[in-house]
Amino acid sequence: MNGTLFQWLEAQLESLKEQNLYKPLVVMETPSEARITVNGKKGVINLSSNNYLGLANHPKVKEAAIRAIERWGAGAGAVRPIIGTMSLHMELERRLAAFKHVEAALVFQSGFTANAGVIPTITDAEDVILTDELNHASIIDGVRLSKAQRKIYKHLDMNALEEALKESQGAKKRLIITDGVFSMDGDVAPLKEIVELAERYDAAVMVDDAHGSGVMGGGRGTAYHYGVHERIDIQLGTLSKAVGVMGGYIAGSARLIDWLTQRARPFLFSTAQPPAVVAAVLAAIELMETDSSLTERLWENTRYWKEGLRKLGFDTGVSVTPITPVMVGDEGRAQQLQRGLFEEGVMALAIVYPTVAKGKARVRTMPSAMHSKADLDDALMAFEKVGKRLGII
Numbered sequence: 001m002n003g004t005l006f007q008w009l010e011a012q013l014e015s016l017k018e019q020n021l022y023k024p025l026v027v028m029e030t031p032s033e034a035r036i037t038v039n040g041k042k043g044v045i046n047l048s049s050n051n052y053l054g055l056a057n058h059p060k061v062k063e064a065a066i067r068a069i070e071r072w073g074a075g076a077g078a079v080r081p082i083i084g085t086m087s088l089h090m091e092l093e094r095r096l097a098a099f100k101h102v103e104a105a106l107v108f109q110s111g112f113t114a115n116a117g118v119i120p121t122i123t124d125a126e127d128v129i130l131t132d133e134l135n136h137a138s139i140i141d142g143v144r145l146s147k148a149q150r151k152i153y154k155h156l157d158m159n160a161l162e163e164a165l166k167e168s169q170g171a172k173k174r175l176i177i178t179d180g181v182f183s184m185d186g187d188v189a190p191l192k193e194i195v196e197l198a199e200r201y202d203a204a205v206m207v208d209d210a211h212g213s214g215v216m217g218g219g220r221g222t223a224y225h226y227g228v229h230e231r232i233d234i235q236l237g238t239l240s241k242a243v244g245v246m247g248g249y250i251a252g253s254a255r256l257i258d259w260l261t262q263r264a265r266p267f268l269f270s271t272a273q274p275p276a277v278v279a280a281v282l283a284a285i286e287l288m289e290t291d292s293s294l295t296e297r298l299w300e301n302t303r304y305w306k307e308g309l310r311k312l313g314f315d316t317g318v319s320v321t322p323i324t325p326v327m328v329g330d331e332g333r334a335q336q337l338q339r340g341l342f343e344e345g346v347m348a349l350a351i352v353y354p355t356v357a358k359g360k361a362r363v364r365t366m367p368s369a370m371h372s373k374a375d376l377d378d379a380l381m382a383f384e385k386v387g388k389r390l391g392i393i
């Protein structure tokens with residue numbers, strides 16, 4: 001290995017460790033369920049997964065994937081625009097458009113690539129992008145790939161957004177981008193207000209609903225929850241979180257999808273999703289549409305979990321969704337809480353800088369439809385014990 005590169009890597013890693021920012025991977029030996037075997041420890045309560053509805057390991061979803069491999073093979077064989085599009089991909093896109101009540105949808109390999117695909121493809125140098133300061137990393141990277149000017153507005157601050165809209169009135173097009181549900185705090189964008197501002201100032205709106213998909217609006221997302229889905233130009237959804245498998249999609253007008261099909265680079269230059277993934281997603285959507293008990297259970301557990309933490313005296317921040325941060329502040333202490341919880345059989349990851357601001361470290365928890373009340377009660381006992389020991393409560 002090149003010596004200069006080696007020394008640089010060594011110094012970078014040392015520096016992360018000194019700042020308590022170095023995070024080794026945790027390894028599961030079981031499917032993503034309510035209780036998992038992780039780093040060799042059995043029966044650990046899983047509060048870190050985005051598998052909100054338990055679809056990642058649902059028998060019907062697995063069965064669909066297995067059948068698809070037998071019918072279609074393991075891989076798609078090419079990028080979508082060459083010869084990687086199977087009728088199965090088209091079926092999924094029709095299904096997603098119908099599910100979201102929009103004209104059309106286009107599937108990408110992940111939510112991350114969907115952001116990288118759409119943002120630079122619909123903006124250019126004469127345009128301005130207005131983006132919430134706490135938007136997800138993949139939005140930030142998508143914006144970086146665009147030649148448009150950017151204005152970052154204060155988190156959820158509608159006065160700041162209006163100010164930015166006034167300042168950018170000379171732009172050819174303007175695009176407001178926001179997370180639907182913010183992934184670190186679990187708060188929700190005020191989409192009605194955003195849409196009203198957008199209409200007043202002639203801007204388009206894009207909502208990244210990665211954590212809203214399958215969770216908000218009976219599964220149809222945050223825009224649907226607020227009843228503004230027809231006034232939002234671009235919705236991004238993931239198939240990797242509540243839907244339980246892998247992928248991302250853009251939902252919107254037929255014209256938007258037509259353009260992305262011609263020009264979005266991850267769509268053009270990265271291989272189509274394998275048929276097993278597509279079939280598993282179709283089965284997961286079928287379940288979401290026909291069995292509302294999954295989302296009901298998720299929200300019931302969410303209420304129970306938040307109330308339990310609050311009663312113990314924890315600060316759960318501003319969350320109104322299943323994403324429940326337990327605010328700690330100091331990076332080192334957040335990691336101590338994570339380690340203490342793990343010793344007590346609870347998997348909840350510390351989230352530290354640079355994922356969140358310095359001094360805003362937290363342990364992020366996510367109850368799911370898979371948890372029983374007993375799972376949540378056991379986890380609350382562990383939080384109480386470790387929280388008291390560390391002086392957090």
Ligand SMILES: *Cc1c(COP(=O)(O)O)cnc(C)c1O
Binds near residue numbers: 112240
């Ligand atoms: C997780 C996430 C993504 C990325 O989705 P993947 O399908 O995992 O690539 C994009 N945006 C937001 C807001 C997310 O939380």
